[in-house]
Amino acid sequence: MGAIRFDDVGRFYGNKTGGFQALKGVNLEIAEKEFMAVVGPSGCGKTTLLRFVAGFDRPSSGTVSVNGVRVTKPGPERAVVFQQFALMPWKTVRQNIDLGLRNIGVARAEREDRITAVLQLMNLTGHADAYPHQLSGGMQQRVSIARAWVLDPEVLLMDEPFGALDAQTRVVMQEELVRLARRNPRTVMFITHAVEEAVYLADRVAIMARQPGRIKEIIDIRSIRETERWDAHEKIEDVMDLESFVHLRTRIWRSLREEKAMELA
Amino acid sequence: MSRKTMVGGATILAALTLWYLLTTVLGVISPGRFPSPADTWTALAQVSGKGYANGVLGEHILRSVMLVSLGFIVAVATGVPLGLWMGWSRRAEAVINPVFLVIRPIPPLAWIPLAILWLGLGDLAKILVIWFAAFVPSVINSYAGVRNLDRTLIEAARMLGTPFTTFVREILLPGASPMIFTGLRLSLQASWTTLVAAELVGAMTGLGRVLNAAQQDLYPGMILVGMIAVTICGWLMTVALGVAEKRALAWNTAAQAGG
Numbered sequence: 001m002g003a004i005r006f007d008d009v010g011r012f013y014g015n016k017t018g019g020f021q022a023l024k025g026v027n028l029e030i031a032e033k034e035f036m037a038v039v040g041p042s043g044c045g046k047t048t049l050l051r052f053v054a055g056f057d058r059p060s061s062g063t064v065s066v067n068g069v070r071v072t073k074p075g076p077e078r079a080v081v082f083q084q085f086a087l088m089p090w091k092t093v094r095q096n097i098d099l100g101l102r103n104i105g106v107a108r109a110e111r112e113d114r115i116t117a118v119l120q121l122m123n124l125t126g127h128a129d130a131y132p133h134q135l136s137g138g139m140q141q142r143v144s145i146a147r148a149w150v151l152d153p154e155v156l157l158m159d160e161p162f163g164a165l166d167a168q169t170r171v172v173m174q175e176e177l178v179r180l181a182r183r184n185p186r187t188v189m190f191i192t193h194a195v196e197e198a199v200y201l202a203d204r205v206a207i208m209a210r211q212p213g214r215i216k217e218i219i220d221i222r223s224i225r226e227t228e229r230w231d232a233h234e235k236i237e238d239v240m241d242l243e244s245f246v247h248l249r250t251r252i253w254r255s256l257r258e259e260k261a262m263e264l265a
Numbered sequence: 266m267s268r269k270t271m272v273g274g275a276t277i278l279a280a281l282t283l284w285y286l287l288t289t290v291l292g293v294i295s296p297g298r299f300p301s302p303a304d305t306w307t308a309l310a311q312v313s314g315k316g317y318a319n320g321v322l323g324e325h326i327l328r329s330v331m332l333v334s335l336g337f338i339v340a341v342a343t344g345v346p347l348g349l350w351m352g353w354s355r356r357a358e359a360v361i362n363p364v365f366l367v368i369r370p371i372p373p374l375a376w377i378p379l380a381i382l383w384l385g386l387g388d389l390a391k392i393l394v395i396w397f398a399a400f401v402p403s404v405i406n407s408y409a410g411v412r413n414l415d416r417t418l419i420e421a422a423r424m425l426g427t428p429f430t431t432f433v434r435e436i437l438l439p440g441a442s443p444m445i446f447t448g449l450r451l452s453l454q455a456s457w458t459t460l461v462a463a464e465l466v467g468a469m470t471g472l473g474r475v476l477n478a479a480q481q482d483l484y485p486g487m488i489l490v491g492m493i494a495v496t497i498c499g500w501l502m503t504v505a506l507g508v509a510e511k512r513a514l515a516w517n518t519a520a521q522a523g524g
Contacts, residue, residue, distance in 0.1 A: 053425075056420055056423075076426040080420070080424045082417050086419060086421040090439040090516040090519070147425070
């Protein structure tokens with residue numbers, strides 16, 4: 001049984017006389033400690049799928065469950081990392097990270113230890129008392145990841161987390177996330193429209209199509225990554241140079257392009 | 266001293282000189298229409314020393330400041346929570362907003378006759394009228410503050426499992442606070458305007474009473490003293506509020522300056 005499970009999920013906007021079928025018949029299982037990237041053209045409903053798991057929105061048909069429990073509302077066991085960081089601007093880095101820990105009732109001493117540890121993990125030591133606006137975009141997103149990570153959530157939901165960052169920062173964040181995820185695997189649902197990012201980070205990549213939004217194809221990355229020993233390379237550009245990487249990337253591109261071609265026709 | 270303060274000081278000095286020239290030296294303006302500096306000084310000395318209109322200046326100021334403060338506090342203590350509630354709950358908005366829309370266009374001063382009818386010429390009537398006047402900007406701006414709050418911050422708070430009281434205290438209030446303070450400033454202005462009007466209608470002491478008595482006594486010097494006293498009191502309270510705002514919103518001013 002998958003940690004995250006979509007069963008025949010659909011989303012319809014409108015009323016009886018007319019409307020828009022945003023998602024239809026989505027079936028997807030993300031296994032425990034699996035890193036699943038979801039790619040697709042804009043408007044395919046990939047963010048909506050993540051919002052179902054987060055509990056921000058509900059499907060109009062089908063069910064979304066986490067560890068066998070149907071999702072009805074948001075909660076700290078399903079931590080979200082938002083594209084726009086969503087840090088409280090009036091709270092310091094420490095206070096932002098602390099909020100979730102306080103909410104789930106962690107004792108003060110343990111909170112302090114966990115915050116110190118996560119700050120170190122995310123290379124944020126020394127910035128605990130800074131306000132978000134004093135930090136760069138990349139640092140703010142680290143804080144946002146730290147805020148989610150510190151809760152030790154069952155699943156981590158990342159909605160185009162590096163979409164708002166510049167290209168260089170983005171690469172650094174991707175490398176760090178790979179280190180984090182390989183050392184300490186989590187169940188991750190990662191929404192992106194960047195194909196390279198999906199191939200580099202994920203165990204599997206789900207490719208979506210639109211009108212109506214649906215899962216078109218799921219591509220296994222992990223077996224190839226492990227046989228070709230991608231993780232032996234430290235830098236993302238070395239991995240991206242590998243023939244196996246290029247091959248997978250091209251395959252996903254083709255699949256997405258077919259979609260575009262059909263739209264134009 | 267900066268160039269700006271020097272220019273500002275020079276302008277005021279020029280205005281005072283012109284005032285002196287027009288009223289005293291050239292006699293263009295008759296002292297029955299507008300007081301000369303000397304008349305104003307005499308009036309100030311009179312109200313500060315032996316008193317005028319049932320009290321010395323300090324008593325009048327104290328009474329007015331007290332009433333404004335009480336009315337303002339009552340208005341803010343009721344208006345801000347109501348505005349926050351209306352901003353947060355669609356149901357509260359649906360129920361309260363129609364009533365609010367009907368009451369809102371009534372000029373606050375039009376409540377004075379009713380307030381006097383209900384509560385007489387005493388302090389309570391004045392506090393009531395100030396409340397009506399200062400309540401509206403507090404409600405509207407707190408409401409707008411909640412409505413303008415970034416949706417993803419609310420989602421982030423829900424995702425973190427934030428309980429309602431923590432949410433109100435640590436997300437809703439600080440998030441809405443820039444708008445809340447805008448409301449407080451407008452409420453304070455409305456409080457002063459309304460108080461002076463209410464005291465003009467009927468009061469034993471207070472700066473409005475000084476103005477009213479001076480008008481009946483055809484005493485331009487005292488009218489000007491009353492006006493200046495009201496201005497200074499209002500200005501000082503606005504400055505105090507500004508200091509409080511700056512402290513409470515340090516994160517916001519810095520955030521906006523930073524990007």
